[in-house]
Amino acid sequence: EVQLVESGGALVQPGGSLRLSCVGSGFTFSDHYMDWVRQAPGQGLEWVARIRNRANKYTTEYAASAKGRFTISRDDSKNSLYLQMNSLTIEDTAIYYCARGGVAAAYDYWGQGILVTVSS
Amino acid sequence: DIQLTQSPSFLSASLGDRVTMTCRASQGIATSLIWYQQKPGKAPKLLIYSASTLQSGVPSRFSGSGSGTEFTLTISSLQPEDLATYYCQHVRGYPQTFGPGTKLEIK
Numbered sequence: 732e733v734q735l736v737e738s739g740g741a742l743v744q745p746g747g748s749l750r751l752s753c754v755g756s757g758f759t760f761s762d763h764y765m766d767w768v769r770q771a772p773g774q775g776l777e778w779v780a781r782i783r784n785r786a787n788k789y790t791t792e793y794a795a796s797a798k799g800r801f802t803i804s805r806d807d808s809k810n811s812l813y814l815q816m817n818s819l820t821i822e823d824t825a826i827y828y829c830a831r832g833g834v835a836a837a838y839d840y841w842g843q844g845i846l847v848t849v850s851s
Numbered sequence: 852d853i854q855l856t857q858s859p860s861f862l863s864a865s866l867g868d869r870v871t872m873t874c875r876a877s878q879g880i881a882t883s884l885i886w887y888q889q890k891p892g893k894a895p896k897l898l899i900y901s902a903s904t905l906q907s908g909v910p911s912r913f914s915g916s917g918s919g920t921e922f923t924l925t926i927s928s929l930q931p932e933d934l935a936t937y938y939c940q941h942v943r944g945y946p947q948t949f950g951p952g953t954k955l956e957i958k
Contacts, residue, residue, distance in 0.1 A: 836942035837900035
């Protein structure tokens with residue numbers, strides 16, 4: 732059974748940093764590109780970042796809101812995906828989901844989500 | 852950036868009804884369009900990819916159509932478990948934006 736489990740969510744002050752993790756199981760993690768998608772309270776979905784697989788040289792893409800502040804990375808030996816978030820603002824408050832890239836660039840599996848709250 | 856709009860924002864329908872919702876792209880995206888279903892308090896679930904291909908395990912009452920700039924998601928006979936918000940997402944370049952969603956309520 733494919734599973735994605737996020738961790739690392741917390742309450743953090745504006746300007747602070749946080750690192751989210753996502754561990755995958757039940758599939759060959761290294762074969763897939765992986766994304767972070769977030770959802771602010773009561774709002775819609777927002778794509779945040781992508782990291783491709785080894786075959787595609789682990790290249791990355793970022794939303795404008797994440798560029799320069801967030802860094803996506805992965806460790807295939809640990810079946811793990813990460814999101815390092817720096818210079819956090821109140822607008823970064825959201826549930827963060829990791830998602831597996833599947834056929835036709837669709838997310839065929841999602842984690843349960845992890846809450847990040849940025850507040851003083 | 853490609854923008855997606857969804858209509859209606861809210862939709863109320865009765866059990867057994869045929870329900871249709873629309874996603875429009877600000878520029879042509881061929882069939883690079885995905886539909887997700889998100890139930891309250893849950894992660895989104897993939898319904899349809901490439902505008903019209905049903906994801907494995909998704910009930911056949913769901914269908915998608917369209918290409919270019921206009922796309923539709925149809926539920927042929929509304930069931931109680933279809934209460935959810937439905938999002939479209941384009942995968943034609945970056946950023947891969949989502950539409951604002953259509954919230955479906957059961958009358």
